[in-house]
Amino acid sequence: MENRPLEYDYTIAKMFMFTTIVLGIVGMLIGVILAFQLAFPGVNLFLGEGLAEYTNFSRLRPLHTDAVIFGFTLSGVFATWYYVGQRVLKVSMAESKLLMTLGKVHFWLYLVVVAAVVVSLFAGVTTSKEYAEFEWPIDIGVVVVWVIWGMGVFGLIGIRREKSLYISIWYYIATFLGIAMLYLFNNMEIPTILGTSAAGESGICAWYHSVSMYSGTNDALVQWWYGHNAVAFGFTVPIVAMIYYFLPKESGQAIYSYKLSLLSFWGLMFVYLWAGGHHLLYSTVPDWMQTMGSIFSVILILPSWGSAINMLLTMKGEWQQVAASPLIKFMILGSTFYMFSTLEGPIQAIKSVNAIAHFTDWIVGHVHDGVLGWVGFMIMAALYHMAPRVFKREIYSKSLMAAQFWIQTLGVVLYFTSMWIAGITQGMMWRAHDEFGNLAYSFIDTVTVLHPYYTIRGVGGLLYLVGFLMFAYNIYKTMSARPVEERELQNASPMGA
């Protein structure tokens, strides 16, 4: 044992791979249920009248969003951090007892918080702020988990052998700092037990309830500054961190232009924070803020495409790899969807377009071409790349992976095309009026027209879920597949038939 060479230690990475998969299944299953509830309202009662409270759309929706964002995506971010971080800093977690312990505490506390979130949201305990539904005791838990992760990140950076920080590390640091700032400010709240009403009563409501420190327009502003940047620092920045590592590594190609990656990084950091105003167009926030939100959203195309084009060009001269490897297909389609949704978003942020798009299904379509096509694909690709290396076995089945790729791609396409048509139809119908200004349609008219598209979306989502289950199965079987030699792991991941 004495002379055993030092190795990277993937214990924590494996733990988070597990939660990525489990919470992915849970979150997406709930998503599919929601989709069918919108198409067929009877599904709200799928466990009977008695349990309707727990199965209706409004109770399940925040469970879907929080499970996929803070469960699936965040676990993926943590799993890849505990893998990529060690490798590009060239230092093993095994070298520091402290960092290993922090990592384990990080994981187990995270699980406790996840459990608390699931129970409380099912019970209907919520602050009613989108993506910030957790009540104050859970918020405190979230902050603790986050700080522990941060200590791990900076601790590992502190003992590194590589002097410069690889571009992915910059993105992980930005994720840490960005979310820390956003989460704290948006969740400023006062437990109701501390308050006294105008009539002099105190100890109002249950102990875990709270009221936000902001109200009205201010609340809206802080909320969407948070909400949009949660997209930025949860769905974009860490996913870019992943692709900057995994695509070059899997393809064996150096990043097309390292300098462009730096330029895009700073561009993204400066511009993203100002774009949140686009969620509040035509609302009560000051007009100049709305205009600023629109303008910064359009400028965002530049840094976003900077990263995405850099990724596509990394494959220059090596496009046969895209045809040959389903793993690279996932990443290339991922960056294509990234380009696509970062063009779509700015278009929706233009005021005149937003007048049609706001509150419609087009927004939901936009969200999901980003999260399904970009976030989901990239996280699955990262786990596929990691699996042979952390388990020292080849990926169980290449053909299963290829089949999964096509099934999910079809699912995504069905999802966003149906939502585009539904959204624009909806937007046009809401606005249509006759020569006297009377509305041409009532709400129920739109519902009737949209029904087929909702069904198509449900089917698309189901296909995506099926693909995700194939992914889970493939990773599960990988744990008992053919063992591989060290040298087989240089670039392209080894895969069984």
Next chain:
Amino acid sequence: MDIAQIQAYGYFALTVFLVLALYGYIYHLYTKKKDVDGIDYESYSDMALKDDLDDAPVSPKSDDKLTP
């Protein structure tokens, strides 16, 4: 000239300025292959490609750690 006209000229000038600044920066990045410290940025890609524990770091933090 009314305010709207001034705004329009200002907007146009700002756009031109930002475009020039951006392309100027990109031009700078590509013509000066190395930065002031003489480091070729593109070599940093190797931090991902050569990331085994016994690969040599692109720029080692200190020499003593290299020999475990």
